[in-house]
Amino acid sequence: MAALSGYPSGETGLATEELEIELLLEALFQRYGFDYRDYDRQAIRRRLYALMRARGLATVSRLQDRVLHEPGASDALLRALAVPPATLFDDPEQARQLRIVLASCLRASAVPKIWLAECGGAEEAWSLAIMLAEEQLHTRTDIYATAANEQMLDEARNARISLERMEQCKENYRASGGTGNLDDYFEIEDGHAVLASSLRNRINWAQYNLVTDASFNEFQLIVCRRALPDFGPVLRRRVLRLFHESLARFGVLGIDREFDEGDAFGENYQAVFSHQGWYKRVA
Template identity: 40%
Template sequence: MPDVGLEDIEVELFVRALQLRHGYDFSQYSPASLKRRVLQLVQAQQTGTISELTARLLHEAGFLQTVLEGLSVPVSEMFRDPEVFRALREQVFPLLASYPQINIWQAGCAHGQEVYSLAILLEEAGLYERTQIYATDFNESALRHAQEGIYPAKEAQLWSRNYLAAGGSHTLADYYSARYELIKLDQRLRRNVIFANHNLVTDEVFCEAHLVLCRNVLIYFSDPLQDRTLALFRDSLVRGGFLCLGTRESLDFAPSAADFVPVDAGLRIYRLGPRTPGGE
């Protein structure tokens, strides 16, 4: 019999309870990452054990949202990895410009910083008026935060540097107002954004997209779930559409790699190529 620790058993029971009671399946998340986040949730909620956390999940009304917020990773910044946004602006946007209507799917949008980053660069490239951005996440709290577009002012200095490094042509301050140690992004940036709940683990194709961005989400998934998600993105893209992953992620070992051609492999930007022989 394999040597399974008590905490590992508790995590497995917690994940099972979450699926059976509420329909959220975390069984294919990276075990080490999932366990770490569950233990952080135990500490934050002062439940003592994972089993006590499971009991609250099963019996306490309203506790599900607390759990989902603890298990998701809504951490980002505007123009994170600015060289990626510069590459999108210089290598991808000129090709997207050939389409009369551009659909972009930002999967796992967290608190929305990268959504607004995209909107700003599209605005400056003269493409935003014919672009629809679909920003999705399974965390309702994160989606509400993203829709508000309000962030701590202390982040503005870093974000301004990122913006300029990404090739911004103005100043980031042109796009927000500051008050009470907070910044509020110009709500005009939201005019072509639809925020929606979508779960990459269980849901199907969300839209037909010319560009899919999903950055630093796959690192929390098991290999089979990564493969499923990449296939989902492939099936969402128009022929010749683009996929942008996080800089710590790669297609190298995924079956879906055969469907994509690197645009900038180092920055994890790919383009959907012709279907391989025998493919659908």
């Protein structure tokens, strides 16, 4: 990816840019406690470029100056680096697979727990809650939806969907295998749709940092499909170890892609679907 116009051309410019990215990520960690230093550098660069273009900044150093000195700039950076928000049933194929997983892996548990690690916002959790209701599992299943960014958690707790957008959500819902009436799972508040309180109450929102925090519970299902693609190799191994420590035996792990040969604990899992990144822990 070519450097922005504020850098000299060639290897010197790329080296300068890489150094500035390192310094920005270190500053973000030291000043605000958010650690993106082991994220995939290309993913970081793409998101920094988008933010810099939006703010008319030619170099990463200028962005760092804003982040350290300008009110609100750090929030904008953290939002740019965070997992992109999901929309209701926005990946129908993955939702169909998740329906099968829910039916097969949770029924044997008296009080199953699901962890949406680095959740993509309210609508990802709402989609799961609706699928649990359709499998008659919602009254005894707890969803733990976590994210590192407290601001995004606040938005998730207070999320709403416009009635106009609900029409597209209904199409995605039907494509995902939904056979009911999507409206039945929602309440109308001030002209917007909000997930019914009986389902919202099963979702536990909490701040949690996959980079630094330890295992906090045992789960029958862990899903982390949106954040893992952004992790560098060292961080990916660390997070897969964390998931292994947090997943009950015969629980299911949903990740972004198939295990690589070098992935931590990969030999302890059995594929649920071919080439899809869903695995049952067997050891």
